[in-house]
Amino acid sequence: MAHHRTTTDVLVVGAGPVGLSAAAELRRHGVHCRVVDRLPARLPYAKAVGIQPRTLELWDRMGLVRAVLETAVPIRGQLVYADGQERARIELEMPPEVPYGFAALPQYETERLLEEHLAGLGTVVERGTALVSFDRDRDGVTARLRTASGADEELRVPYLIGCDGAHSVVRKGLGLSFEGGAFPEEYMLGDVEADWDLPHGYGVRSSRRSADGSADDVLVCIPLPGAGRYRMSMRVPPELSAGRGAAPDGRAGTPDGAPDVAPQGSGAAAGARGPAPDGVAHGVQAGRAPGLSDLQAVVDRLAPRPARLSRLRWASVFRISHRIVDRYGEGRVLVAGDAAHIHPPTGAQGMNTGVQDACNLAWKLALVVRGEAGPELLATYDAERRPVGEEVVGRTVRHAVHGIEADPEDRRTLLLREAQLLVGYRGGPLAGAPYGPAGAPQPGDRAPDCGGLTTPVAAFPLRLLDVLRGRAGHVVLLYGSDAAELSGAAEAARAAGGPPVVVVLPAGADRARPASPSVPAYRDAAGEFARLYLPDGATGLVVRPDGQLGARFPLGGAAAALSAYLGALSVRPRPSGSGAPAGPGGSPGP
DSSP: OOOOOOSEEEEEEEOOOHHHHHHHHHHTTTOOOOEEEEESOOOOOOOSSSEEEHHHHHEEEEETTTHTTTOOEOEEEEEETTTEEEEEEEOOOTTTTTOOEEEEEEEEHHHHHHHHHHHHHTTTOTTOOEEEEEETTTTEEEEEETTTOOEEEEEESSSEEEEEOTTTTHHHTTOOOOEEEEEEEEEEEEEEEEEEOOTTEEEEEEEEEOOSSEEEEEEEEESSSSTEEEEEEEEOOOOGGSSSOOOOTEEEEEEESOOOOOOOOOOOOOOOOOOOOOOOOOOEEOOOOOOOOHHHHHHHHHHHOOOOOOEEEEEEEEEEEEEEEESSSETTTOOOOOGGGOOOOOOGGGHHHHHHHHHHHHHHHHHTTTTTTGGGGGHHHHHHHHHHHHHHHHHHHHHHOGGGGGGOOOOHHHHHHHTTTTOOTTSSOOOOOSSSSTTSSTSSHHHHHHHEEEOOOSSBBOHHHHHTTTOOOEEEEOOOOOOOHHHHHHHHHHHHHHOOEEEETTTTTTTTSSSTTSSSEETTTHHHHHHOOOOOOOOOEEEEEBEEEEEEEEEGGHHHHHHHHHHHHHOOOTTTTOOOSSGOOOOOOO
């Protein structure tokens, strides 16, 4: 018998990297949430392994990045071969002002670190608990859960976020379309060690081209933590095609013969074969798993150097689709990550795009839950993120067919785009009016990091990320050297809504002249802030909680600019209780 209760502000369905990032951001913003996942434990699969520089910046502000850096390995570049010849050597070198490079980490390790971080914030993942169905109305969402013990629970929540993968129950319950297509080929994935003499830290893409220039045989290897360890992907031979044959005992199997367990949202139950029940062929497929000899045969055929494979930890057959929803949510129910968009794994864009979805949504939802903004603010999530999802789907499909080396963009732009440092929302509903010289970062752009910030006390320079770390909300940056002007702008920020203010003094300014004793001041000793932000005299900027710029303005116009930007966020809730309660069950939030 189901029981009905309201205990939390937001229910997050799915404990992959996207759901865990969304929950961690919600908790950082003081919002109560529950996270449920139908699987009893994390899966030991190295599925999504690439971590982009932009994701590391977001995790830095969340307070997670140190644990990731201590566990991940760098990806220094990619070696591209076609028809046995080296075609390109792509060096993944970031500009010096970018604080992080590309990294690789098995998905189960990423999930472990995020789950531990979330537990430190007071939320524990509820394993073995599945969302069965939900209903929504003007005032909230009624979710029906089935717990690990088999008991039914009916939960009333103000908001629900579906991070439950390509076969999302939440997406289906909302009736969102999921248009796109699928690649006819199937691929093998394997977590394995190779003893070749290729340079450490480089991915490998080796292909054989057909007459029309497309790749009809391909091997892709991504380095993982551990000596000679890679996640390899390649075309599957017909005898291993999902739905053809099974493990010797008739069950779906992993390399060690243990029963296979389909990942959350994979649509394939243990032992199932054939297409997913919802027709979306994407992700790890049940059926006979490849063995070491299957992977070795492809390596013998395509590897640029002779290599012997060993220590196969996991292998499976993988299908790839490319689809995107018509909208990222409706009312009080929203979707993120694979529940909203799926595409080829080329360039490791999927998980990273989903993490940016989560960070974009979480701070907005927090404002609404706390009663500081109306539910209309949530419409900006779709407006900002769905165009990004559409671009990523299109680009990864092109790269999967023709290879990243065929992209027409110049190498620097391509690299920054793959690093997700060019994601922006210029012209979007929250981007204030542009201000400043050509080439200056504008509202909607990523707020560049910079180094060389000093204080009179610290004996070492800081980065802007160091200054922003741990600040959950918006931050107003004021650049100038006139104490009276800085004080006036700081007072305008307080009057407009009270975001914390940080002063950046030009390199030649007197570091002992902050706007007021209560406002922290840093000196742009190396001139990096001025070089990257191109301030037009005394300039102010608003940095959003997701690290994008919200506004840029002259200090003399601070009051009007801040009032306009913060006013756009603080849409008053509609009357008659349509706004979300401030805390679980209507109690004040933390």
